[in-house]
Amino acid sequence: xxxxxxxxxxxxxxxxxxxxxxxxxxxxxxxxxxxxxxxxxxxxxxxxxxxxxxxxxxxxxxxxxxxxxxxxxxxxxxxxxxxxxxxxxxxxxxxxxxxxxxxxxxxxxxxxxxxxxxxxxxxxxxxxxxxxxxxxxxxxxxxxxxxxxxxxxxxxxxxxxxxxxxxxxxxxxxxxxxxxxxxxxxxxxxxxxxxxxxxxxxxxxxxxxxxxxxxxxxxxxxxxxx
Numbered sequence: 009x010x011x012x013x014x015x016x017x018x019x020x021x022x023x024x025x026x027x028x029x030x031x032x033x034x035x036x037x038x039x040x041x042x043x044x045x046x047x048x049x050x051x052x053x054x055x056x057x058x059x060x061x062x063x064x065x066x067x068x069x070x071x072x073x074x075x076x077x078x079x080x081x082x083x084x085x086x087x088x089x090x091x092x093x094x095x096x097x098x099x100x101x102x103x104x105x106x107x108x109x110x111x112x113x114x115x116x117x118x119x120x121x122x123x124x125x126x127x128x129x130x131x132x133x134x135x136x137x138x139x140x141x142x143x144x145x146x147x148x149x150x151x152x153x154x155x156x157x158x159x160x161x162x163x164x165x166x167x168x169x170x171x172x173x174x175x176x177x178x179x180x181x182x183x184x185x186x187x188x189x190x191x192x193x194x195x196x197x198x199x200x201x202x203x204x205x206x207x208x209x210x211x212x213x214x215x216x217x218x219x220x221x222x223x224x225x226x227x228x229x230x231x232x233x234x
């Protein structure tokens with residue numbers, strides 16, 4: 009990447025820093041705005057205002073950021089989605105990707121709003137009105153300043169969905185696990201293969217082998233690499 013492209017991206021991030029503060033100030037303490045630079049996934053947070061997910065400048069991207077990173081330049085804005093933090097806080101979020109003049113994705117501006125209190129009031133009013141609809145099950149998302157904790161959470165979630173320990177999984181299930189992690193951007197992080205291997209209790213060579221098989225299976229199913 010040439011210095012001109014990096015300078016352009018730096019200028020875009022610098023221009024958005026006041027926006028981060030302004031949006032958070034407008035919506036008050038229930039709002040958090042985070043500015044990400046995906047050129048450094050392990051420390052992607054370059055600016056943050058508010059404290060909904062506990063992010064801090066210099067912190068890592070979340071599971072959502074990893075997913076955007078995995079999609080590369082095909083990534084699109086994700087607006088008004090609801091998720092749940094690991095401590096149970098309900099968060100309404102929007103993730104808007106940042107592109108340079110060539111159309112390449114290099115970061116994101118994220119807005120997170122704590123809607124826990126609103127949801128509780130909505131549930132209370134529904135109960136008073138006799139509306140007994142059960143709340144929808146929401147996905148749990150790991151937000152953290154440490155990329156290792158995000159990767160570990162994704163590995164644990166995939167193992168839980170497989171309903172078995174690594175030793176209990178068949179070859180196809182193991183390949184599927186690595187494929188799922190890959191599509192969520194886990195292996196875009198430096199040292200992630202080694203971390204996943206340690207988490208699963210397997211060798212680094214085995215992890216690379218399963219990742220290679222997963223990518224080969226994906227290329228076959230999609231008719232080849234894009």
